[in-house]
Each structure stands twice: as structure tokens, then as C-alpha cells.
Amino acid sequence: MTQENAEVEATEPAAAPEPAPVHDPKKPPEKVNVQALQVDEEVNSWCGKCKGFYLHRVKTLQPPKPPKAVCIPCKAVHQVRLVEPGKKKKAGTDRPNLPSWDVLTADAEPELAPKYMITGNFEYGDFIMHSKFGLGCIVEVLTEERIQVSFEAGVKLLIQNYSR
Numbered sequence: 509m510t511q512e513n514a515e516v517e518a519t520e521p522a523a524a525p526e527p528a529p530v531h532d533p534k535k536p537p538e539k540v541n542v543q544a545l546q547v548d549e550e551v552n553s554w555c556g557k558c559k560g561f562y563l564h565r566v567k568t569l570q571p572p573k574p575p576k577a578v579c580i581p582c583k584a585v586h587q588v589r590l591v592e593p594g595k596k597k598k599a600g601t602d603r604p605n606l607p608s609w610d611v612l613t614a615d616a617e618p619e620l621a622p623k624y625m626i627t628g629n630f631e632y633g634d635f636i637m638h639s640k641f642g643l644g645c646i647v648e649v650l651t652e653e654r655i656q657v658s659f660e661a662g663v664k665l666l667i668q669n670y671s672r
């Protein structure tokens with residue numbers, strides 16, 4: 509190493525590397541063009557299991573729908589989703605911010621949705637298949653025993669964790 513180089517190094521002390529941004533799973537990721545994603549590309553996507561935005565690796569392209577990606581933390585495979593489903597709940601019964609059923613279920617996989625049963629235990633964001641109302645998305649867990657579910661026919665109050 510020459511003297512000159514040594515001086516250069518001395519005058520530029522460890523140019524602080526960009527600090528890794530603290531990952532906030534509640535913060536929606538930057539807008540990306542999901543249609544432009546390629547297999548093995550990484551993207552921040554909502555994970556219904558992790559209940560947050562986490563890094564996903566693109567697995568399958570399925571245009572015109574967003575690609576499917578595997579969640580790095582939990583390994584679940586699902587469609588890339590850049591917005592949190594359900595979103596903000598408001599006090600009271602009216603929920604003007606609740607996305608419509610077709611938006612909520614846009615990336616649902618009806619064939620994978622578990623059957624709704626009053627003895628079941630469901631979580632916010634879960635998809636269920638109801639014998640009468642069809643595909644639904646849990647939009648609010650009110651109590652241990654009560655859930656609000658968005659169906660095509662509207663939001664219904666259902667029972668969960670039922671035991672006699």
C-alpha cells in the first residue's frame with residue numbers, strides 16, 4: 509500500500525454504510541409493478557400468516573393476476589399483495605374503509621379456504637368457505653367467539669370457538 513492510499517483511507521473514515529432500514533411490517537411497501545416481477549425476484553408483500561409486510565420471493569407468474577410468492581419468514585406461498593387486507597376498523601358498525609368483498613378476496617384461493625365451522629378458530633385476514641354464503645374473508649375478530657366476515661352478500665357476524 510502506498511503512502512498516498514493510506515492517506516486517502518485515513519481521511520475517509522469508514523463512510524458509514526447506509527444503515528439497514530428498520531423493517532416495519534405494518535408499513536405498506538413501496539408501489540411496485542407486480543406484473544413486471546420476475547421469478548426469483550424479491551418483493552415486499554403482505555403475508556396473512558405473518559400479519560405484516562415481509563420479503564417474499566416470486567415463485568410463479570400468473571398474469572394477469574399478481575404472481576405467487578413465497579414468504580421468506582414463514583414459507584407460505586400466496587399471491588403478492590401490496591396492501592393490507594381488511595384495513596382499519598372503526599368503532600361502531602359502519603366501516604366505510606372496508607374494501608369490498610371482491611377486493612378482499614381478489615387473491616383468495618377458494619379451493620384452499622377452510623370450511624367455516626362454529627367450532628373453528630379464525631384469524632383476521634383468513635379466508636373461509638361458508639356453506640351458505642360461499643367464500644368469505646375475516647375482516648374483524650370481535651371477541652374470542654365472534655368474527656365479522658365479508659361475503660359477497662355482505663358482512664356477517666359469525667360465531668367461532670363455539671363449545672357447549
Ligand SMILES: [Zn+2]
Binds near residue numbers: 555559
Ligand atoms: Zn409469512
